[in-house]
Amino acid sequence: MSDTPLLKVNAVSKFYGSRIGCQNVSFELWPGEVLAIVGESGSGKTTLLNCLATRLAPSAGSVEYRMREGQFRDLYRLSEAERRLLMRTDWGFVHQNPADGLRMTVSAGANVGERLMAVGDRHYGRIRSTATDWLGRVEIAADRIDDEPRAFSGGMRQRLQIARNLVTNPRLIFMDEPTGGLDVSVQARLLDLLRGLVSDLGLAAIVVTHDLAVARLLSHRMMVMKDGHIVETGLTDRVLDDPQAPYTQLLVSSILQV
Amino acid sequence: MTELATYNFAYLDEQTKRMIRRAILKAIAIPGYQVPFASREMPMPYGWGTGGVQVTAAVIGPDDRLKVIDQGADDTTNAVSIRAFFQKTANVRVTTSTTEATIIQTRHRIPETPLTAGQILVYQVPIPEPLRFLEPRETETRKMHALEEYGLMHVKLYEDIARHGHIATTYAYPVKVEGRYVMDPSPTPKFDNPKMHRSPALQLFGAGREKRIYAVPPYTEVVSLDFEDHPFEIQSFSEPCALCGARGTYLDEVILDDKGGSMFVCSDTDFCEDRQAHGHCGHLSANPAEAAE
Numbered sequence: 001m002s003d004t005p006l007l008k009v010n011a012v013s014k015f016y017g018s019r020i021g022c023q024n025v026s027f028e029l030w031p032g033e034v035l036a037i038v039g040e041s042g043s044g045k046t047t048l049l050n051c052l053a054t055r056l057a058p059s060a061g062s063v064e065y066r067m068r069e070g071q072f073r074d075l076y077r078l079s080e081a082e083r084r085l086l087m088r089t090d091w092g093f094v095h096q097n098p099a100d101g102l103r104m105t106v107s108a109g110a111n112v113g114e115r116l117m118a119v120g121d122r123h124y125g126r127i128r129s130t131a132t133d134w135l136g137r138v139e140i141a142a143d144r145i146d147d148e149p150r151a152f153s154g155g156m157r158q159r160l161q162i163a164r165n166l167v168t169n170p171r172l173i174f175m176d177e178p179t180g181g182l183d184v185s186v187q188a189r190l191l192d193l194l195r196g197l198v199s200d201l202g203l204a205a206i207v208v209t210h211d212l213a214v215a216r217l218l219s220h221r222m223m224v225m226k227d228g229h230i231v232e233t234g235l236t237d238r239v240l241d242d243p244q245a246p247y248t249q250l251l252v253s254s255i256l257q258v
Numbered sequence: 259m260t261e262l263a264t265y266n267f268a269y270l271d272e273q274t275k276r277m278i279r280r281a282i283l284k285a286i287a288i289p290g291y292q293v294p295f296a297s298r299e300m301p302m303p304y305g306w307g308t309g310g311v312q313v314t315a316a317v318i319g320p321d322d323r324l325k326v327i328d329q330g331a332d333d334t335t336n337a338v339s340i341r342a343f344f345q346k347t348a349n350v351r352v353t354t355s356t357t358e359a360t361i362i363q364t365r366h367r368i369p370e371t372p373l374t375a376g377q378i379l380v381y382q383v384p385i386p387e388p389l390r391f392l393e394p395r396e397t398e399t400r401k402m403h404a405l406e407e408y409g410l411m412h413v414k415l416y417e418d419i420a421r422h423g424h425i426a427t428t429y430a431y432p433v434k435v436e437g438r439y440v441m442d443p444s445p446t447p448k449f450d451n452p453k454m455h456r457s458p459a460l461q462l463f464g465a466g467r468e469k470r471i472y473a474v475p476p477y478t479e480v481v482s483l484d485f486e487d488h489p490f491e492i493q494s495f496s497e498p499c500a501l502c503g504a505r506g507t508y509l510d511e512v513i514l515d516d517k518g519g520s521m522f523v524c525s526d527t528d529f530c531e532d533r534q535a536h537g538h539c540g541h542l543s544a545n546p547a548e549a550a551e
Contacts, residue, residue, distance in 0.1 A: 109416070
């Protein structure tokens with residue numbers, strides 16, 4: 001891990017009228033680090049994630065990102081063109097519902113290749129071999145490359161969405177409930193795959209989840225949110241094994257034991 | 259003609275023509291950019307060339323000579339009606355000859371005879387947005403044009419190659435104009451795309467239902483999109499025109515009988531008839547005796 005952070009979040013707040021989305025959130029994220037944001041529904045996790053990923057403009061605060069060239073840029077001062085370029089090259093966004101992140105009417109290969117074509121690759125053979133390679137890495141059989149994601153199962157769609165996001169070698173991935181709606185065995189394989197990819201590629205990731213088990217498996221550090229505020233933050237194992245804030249204690253003790 | 263006689267000339271009122279001309283000027287200034295305009299109701303249904311008719315009405319003058327083609331032919335319903343419309347409302351001279359015409363309104367073809375400086379080619383466009391079938395949101399496609407995000411256009415070509423082994427798009431083949439805007443050349447066959455490149459004629463595109471006008475000024479670069487390892491190529495035909503014997507023209511298949519017989523003839527009727535008049539003939543040409551019957 002490097003000694004300069006990748007992302008610096010400074011007192012970010014988002015209000016919906018007089019209602020609080022999230023308030024006064026500050027943290028830093030280092031390259032290769034996986035940060036989980038946990039909390040119950042309505043606690044502001046997704047609002048915060050969307051603010052960080054520039055999908056939503058915050059009401060106050062700033063988010064700085066270290067670009068590939070090394071200098072920090074305020075994300076809300078980027079031009080629309082720069083922001084969109086950043087989103088399709090250096091970043092990835094994995095939606096909870098794969099249909100939101102995929103083009104359901106074009107083939108799996110084109111879904112993976114779209115980002116390459118968007119950054120100017122104009123060689124069909126090269127795009128296709130890169131797509132085949134990435135499908136292999138997310139455990140989708142090579143003979144499914146010309147099938148539409150509509151013909152894929154939920155787990156396959158989610159893996160395809162991950163491949164589509166990783167093809168340009170991003171440095172930061174945002175994930176919104178990446179395992180939501182999948183059954184446990186599929187979830188376990190997806191988590192395995194994500195862990196492998198994150199450590200192989202040295203990805204930094206911000207994962208929003210309400211599932212503490214997902215947070216424990218994937219993340220190095222976690223933040224617990226309640227009512228738009230951060231109530232506790234720390235190394236994942238510490239927070240889960242020795243929760244300090246009353247709300248975190250409640251959350252941890254609510255995990256179903258099988 | 260007196261100044262009064264040209265007032266409210268050619269069906270549209272002066273205010274409307276002024277509005278359309280402003281849109282056309284803007285379109286010429288930004289080649290390939292779709293300029294919104296307040297499309298009027300025309301005395302014909304949408305999809306029959308309301309955009310093209312409005313553009314023609316806005317640029318035509320009493321001294322012009324108009325040619326109208328539909329799928330290359332001067333004698334199809336749409337072409338005949340629009341030609342008659344301008345004869346009646348503007349009293350302009352009309353022609354079927356490509357070289358004599360000053361304005362050519364077209365649907366689905368560019369004439370085979372090369373156009374010359376001073377001529378205007380008016381296209382009827384059903385769907386002006388090349389990204390429409392990939393991205394249904396107008397707000398998003400406008401942003402993509404503004405930011406020059408055209409990766410999606412290649413996704414469509416990628417799909418073609420993945421499915422058919424080659425780029426199977428044969429008409430409305432997307433082009434990049436002057437290195438900037440990606441444009442739909444209207445549903446002309448891709449055979450005609452190279453004719454748009456550095457054409458000496460002014461090319462105007464009118465989409466009446468979608469309320470857009472765009473243009474390719476004379477001598478503008480028009481490049482068809484492709485992949486390095488799957489370059490753009492036009493259709494080729496194995497046999498020459500059955501009537502005039504021309505090779506290297508765009509051919510239509512015409513069914514001759516109910517036993518599967520057919521022939522291939524030039525879709526550009528003016529070009530084909532001109533060749534026949536000059537003594538060229540194909541293998542199915544009528545000899546003079548039969549033609550007299």
